[in-house]
Amino acid sequence: MTKTIAWGITGAGHFLSSSFSIFGQIKSEHDIRVNSFLSSAAEEVVRMYGLEKELENISCGEYLEEIFLETQQGKSWPKTGRFLLDKYDALVVTPATSNTVSKIAYGTADTLVSNAVAQAVKGSVPVYVVPVDIAGVVVSELPYGIAREKCQKCDPCPPRDNCPNEAITDQIDLLKCSGCGICKELCNFNAIKGGPVELKVRDIDSRNVELVRELEGITILEKPEDIPLILDEI
Numbered sequence: 001m002t003k004t005i006a007w008g009i010t011g012a013g014h015f016l017s018s019s020f021s022i023f024g025q026i027k028s029e030h031d032i033r034v035n036s037f038l039s040s041a042a043e044e045v046v047r048m049y050g051l052e053k054e055l056e057n058i059s060c061g062e063y064l065e066e067i068f069l070e071t072q073q074g075k076s077w078p079k080t081g082r083f084l085l086d087k088y089d090a091l092v093v094t095p096a097t098s099n100t101v102s103k104i105a106y107g108t109a110d111t112l113v114s115n116a117v118a119q120a121v122k123g124s125v126p127v128y129v130v131p132v133d134i135a136g137v138v139v140s141e142l143p144y145g146i147a148r149e150k151c152q153k154c155d156p157c158p159p160r161d162n163c164p165n166e167a168i169t170d171q172i173d174l175l176k177c178s179g180c181g182i183c184k185e186l187c188n189f190n191a192i193k194g195g196p197v198e199l200k201v202r203d204i205d206s207r208n209v210e211l212v213r214e215l216e217g218i219t220i221l222e223k224p225e226d227i228p229l230i231l232d233e234i
C-alpha cells in the first residue's frame with residue numbers, strides 16, 4: 001500500500017544534501033508519496049545549494065505530493081490541518097535546524113514546520129526529527145563564496161559576467177545564488193569556494209535535542225541515513 005510521508009525541511013546546510021539523497025532513494029525504491037513543507041529559511045537554503053529541481057522530482061506537485069512553502073502560507077498554517085485528517089503515515093523533519101528543534105522542544109508552533117510537528121502529534125502521526133546539532137562538532141557544507149586571497153579582481157570577470165542570477169559583485173549574494181556552480185567552473189584562479197566547515201554544537205542545542213527525545217510521539221534520528229529504517233514501522 002502506498003505510504004505518504006510529510007517531509008519538513010528547515011534552513012540548514014548541514015545534512016541537506018544527504019536528506020535529499022535519502023528521500024530520492026526511498027522514493028525510487030518504495031511506493032511512497034512525499035509532501036514537502038519548507039520553512040522560509042529552507043526555501044532560501046535549498047536554492048543556495050542548487051536543490052530546487054531535485055525537490056520537484058521528489059514532490060511532483062500532485063495531491064499529497066505538493067511542495068508547501070512557508071512564504072506562501074498565512075500565519076495559521078491551514079495546510080497543517082491535514083495532519084488531523086489521517087492523510088500521512090509519518091512526518092519526517094530533516095534537516096532540523098537548532099532553531100526549529102528549540103521550538104519543538106518548548107511546544108512553539110509559530111512556523112510552518114514547527115506547526116506541522118504540533119499538529120502531527122495531535123493527530124497521532126508519528127514524527128521523526130533529524131537535528132543537525134546534537135553534540136560535539138559537526139562538519140557542515142558551505143554554499144558558494146569568494147576566496148578573497150585567491151581573487152585577482154579580473155575585469156572582465158567570467159564568473160560575474162556569466163552568473164545567470166546576477167548574484168556576483170565583489171561577493172556572492174546568496175539570496176540570488178541558485179547554487180548552479182557555473183562560477184566555480186569559470187574562475188581561472190580557483191577563487192570560488194564552497195565546502196566543508198567545522199562548527200561547534202552549542203550546549204543549549206544539545207539540551208534541546210534531549211528535551212525533544214522525551215516528548216510524546218517524537219523520535220530523534222541521528223542522521224538522514226536512518227530514515228529508511230522507519231519505513232517498516234510506519
Ligand SMILES: Cc1cc2nc3c(=O)[nH]c(=O)nc-3n(C[C@H](O)[C@H](O)[C@H](O)COP(=O)(O)O)c2cc1C
Binds near residue numbers: 013041100143
Ligand atoms: C547557507 C546557510 C546554512 C545554514 N545552515 C544551518 C545549519 O546547518 N544549522 C542551523 O541550525 N542553522 C543553519 N542556518 C541558519 C538558519 O537558516 C536560520 O537559523 C533560520 O532562522 C532557521 O529557520 P527555520 O528553523 O525556520 O528553518 C543556515 C543559514 C544559511 C544561510
